[in-house]
Amino acid sequence: MEVLRMLVLRRAGGLCPGRCGTLARPPRVRDFSTTASRSTVMPAWVIDKYGANEVLRFTKNMMFPVIYYPNEVIIKVHAASINPIDVNMRSGYGARALNMKRDPLIMKDLGQEFPLTLGRDVSGVVMECGLSVTYFKPGDQVWAAVPPWKQGTLSEFVVASANEVSHKPKSLTHTEAASLPYVALTAWSALSKVGGLNDKNCSGKRVLILGASGGIGTFATQLLKAWGAHVTAVCSGDATDLVKKLGADDVIDYRSGNVEEQLKSLKLFDFVLDNVGGGTEDWAPKYLKKWSGATYVTLVTPFLLNIDQLGIADGMVQTGFTVGSKALKHFCQGVHYRWAFFVPSGVYLDDIAELVEAGKIRPVIEETFPFSQVPQAFLKTEGGHARGKTVVNVV
Numbered sequence: 573m574e575v576l577r578m579l580v581l582r583r584a585g586g587l588c589p590g591r592c593g594t595l596a597r598p599p600r601v602r603d604f605s606t607t608a609s610r611s612t613v614m615p616a617w618v619i620d621k622y623g624a625n626e627v628l629r630f631t632k633n634m635m636f637p638v639i640y641y642p643n644e645v646i647i648k649v650h651a652a653s654i655n656p657i658d659v660n661m662r663s664g665y666g667a668r669a670l671n672m673k674r675d676p677l678i679m680k681d682l683g684q685e686f687p688l689t690l691g692r693d694v695s696g697v698v699m700e701c702g703l704s705v706t707y708f709k710p711g712d713q714v715w716a717a718v719p720p721w722k723q724g725t726l727s728e729f730v731v732a733s734a735n736e737v738s739h740k741p742k743s744l745t746h747t748e749a750a751s752l753p754y755v756a757l758t759a760w761s762a763l764s765k766v767g768g769l770n771d772k773n774c775s776g777k778r779v780l781i782l783g784a785s786g787g788i789g790t791f792a793t794q795l796l797k798a799w800g801a802h803v804t805a806v807c808s809g810d811a812t813d814l815v816k817k818l819g820a821d822d823v824i825d826y827r828s829g830n831v832e833e834q835l836k837s838l839k840l841f842d843f844v845l846d847n848v849g850g851g852t853e854d855w856a857p858k859y860l861k862k863w864s865g866a867t868y869v870t871l872v873t874p875f876l877l878n879i880d881q882l883g884i885a886d887g888m889v890q891t892g893f894t895v896g897s898k899a900l901k902h903f904c905q906g907v908h909y910r911w912a913f914f915v916p917s918g919v920y921l922d923d924i925a926e927l928v929e930a931g932k933i934r935p936v937i938e939e940t941f942p943f944s945q946v947p948q949a950f951l952k953t954e955g956g957h958a959r960g961k962t963v964v965n966v967v
């Protein structure tokens with residue numbers, strides 16, 4: 573019974589046995605005991621202000637991360653990857669909301685938001701563990717996506733909550749593993765947490781993916797195929813082979829003619845995952861089955877922009893009003909309308925690791941850069957037209 577209870581709680585995200593070893597949020601203590609004998613600085617790419625690519629600065633003197641909570645681990649970063657959010661954060665996107673989320677205890681010790689390290693994905697090796705961490709030990713090979721309100725992974729070491737970390741699939745190199753966590757967890761949040769799809773209810777469901785050739789799209793296509801869905805991918809013509817190899821059943825080239833005309837020749841969908849935005853929501857929900865629980869989920873939302881522009885209170889009100897009115901409008905038309913966001917979760921990365929080891933998900937890496945070329949990796953990502961992921965090898 574106890575094992576069953578632990579498993580249920582772990583699935584629900586309430587307890588990660590051994591990740592932190594307790595149901596309650598761990599007490600705020602600084603675990604300096606494990607950090608006594610090492611260097612206090614490390615190499616990292618940081619920014620000291622928001623702006624264009626020139627604000628990226630390499631330093632050998634970034635403060636070494638400290639374990640502030642007993643459920644944290646310090647990871648030696650072997651590889652990281654660049655996501656659109658890194659490019660956007662470099663320019664100041666989300667600064668207001670993310671600063672609010674930053675830990676006041678840590679901010680008080682380390683000063684304000686700068687120097688800020690970007691980079692969300694990490695694959696590496698556990699170097700130190702907080703006192704309540706039993707699920708990981710020094711030397712474990714792990715992967716994680718660190719949330720954007722924390723210092724990022726474009727550095728030699730990063731600290732993460734054990735709840736955000738998972739054992740890396742053995743079959744992947746660090747370079748390959750670093751390409752997956754952030755897009756995997758975002759796709760999982762959109763498809764499963766928000767959209768209600770999973771391996772039990774997906775068989776035969778018709779899913780339309782807008783932006784199928786990028787980081788999220790290449791992962792979502794594989795996950796949906798692993799769950800048994802029928803996937804229609806919308807992408808540029810030159811990405812057709814890529815998305816077909818990942819399992820897409822139908823491919824629509826949005827550059828070679830009107831997408832809506834091409835969609836009219838297909839059956840209606842049970843689900844739309846929108847990774848593109850910018851007007852797509854005006855037409856995409858029309859291609860969902862009506863009054864059957866079909867759902868449109870977009871990842872491109874003005875949530876953080878609202879807070880940047882209007883402040884926390886007014887931004888939240890504006891967000892609530894926008895999403896509420898759109899959800900109501902679509903509900904009256906017989907479909908569900910939702911926004912989705914990245915959610916950190918080591919537990920779900922464990923599930924992804926199983927799918928990787930089973931050969932159902934593979935990393936899609938377009939280009940890798942050495943640590944010395946982080947600015948070039950940003951420029952690559954900023955240029956758009958991704959075909960999978962851009963990875964940075966840190967060691």
Ligand SMILES: NC(=O)C1=CN([C@@H]2O[C@H](COP(=O)(O)OP(=O)(O)OC[C@H]3O[C@@H](n4cnc5c(N)ncnc54)[C@H](OP(=O)(O)O)[C@@H]3O)[C@@H](O)[C@H]2O)C=CC1
Nearest residue numbers: 656758783785786787788806808847871912913914957958
């Ligand atoms: N809400 C959240 O928490 C999160 C939101 N996001 C957002 O999701 C979006 C996708 O992220 P990600 O996959 O990492 O981005 P990428 O840059 O990796 O991929 C975007 C892909 O979309 C393609 N594309 C562009 N325009 C169209 C179009 N009109 N129709 C079909 N495909 C198109 C691009 O290729 P090409 O231009 O050559 O066609 C590219 O392959 C981004 O806007 C990102 O900011 C991402 C993560 C978390």
